[in-house]
Amino acid sequence: MIDEEDDEEILKKKRSLKKILKNLVFFGFIVIGVLFMYIGGPDQTLNLVIGFTFICLGTTVIQMKKSPSDPIRQTLTILKCKVCGAIKVRNYESGDFVFKSAGVCDKCNESMEINQIYSVKLKKSKDKEKKLEKDKEKLKQTIEI
Numbered sequence: 001m002i003d004e005e006d007d008e009e010i011l012k013k014k015r016s017l018k019k020i021l022k023n024l025v026f027f028g029f030i031v032i033g034v035l036f037m038y039i040g041g042p043d044q045t046l047n048l049v050i051g052f053t054f055i056c057l058g059t060t061v062i063q064m065k066k067s068p069s070d071p072i073r074q075t076l077t078i079l080k081c082k083v084c085g086a087i088k089v090r091n092y093e094s095g096d097f098v099f100k101s102a103g104v105c106d107k108c109n110e111s112m113e114i115n116q117i118y119s120v121k122l123k124k125s126k127d128k129e130k131k132l133e134k135d136k137e138k139l140k141q142t143i144e145i
């Protein structure tokens with residue numbers, strides 16, 4: 001049998017591996033620093049300076065934080081048919097503004113008007129398409145109610 005792992009699990013493993021690596025580097029620097037301080041060369045001051053530098057490096061490594069990824073914003077334009085009230089959601093295009101007539105209704109072939117423009121925050125670019133579809137669905141339902 002072959003074990004299959006999904007992306008999520010691999011990602012988690014990678015993350016914890018990074019954490020372990022980071023801790024190793026941290027302890028490595030501290031140990032080197034302490035060793036230099038105690039059993040360094042004949043120059044005690046230099047030993048202290050080098051030791052202190054390594055300990056500082058270690059603490060810097062452990063304090064490094066993953067920079068938060070910028071949320072990706074997606075702007076959507078909601079079109080509404082003036083005649084039958086059908087709703088269409090599409091990606092925002094430059095020049096879109098509310099009450100601008102744009103496109104043709106799928107149901108009755110009348111011109112549609114931009115009803116709303118809004119932007120949604122997306123977590124990951126990988127899920128962008130999926131999330132967008134979900135948002136569109138949710139939005140459609142809300143409008144129809």
Ligand SMILES: [Zn+2]
Nearest residue numbers: 081084105108
């Ligand atoms: Zn219509």
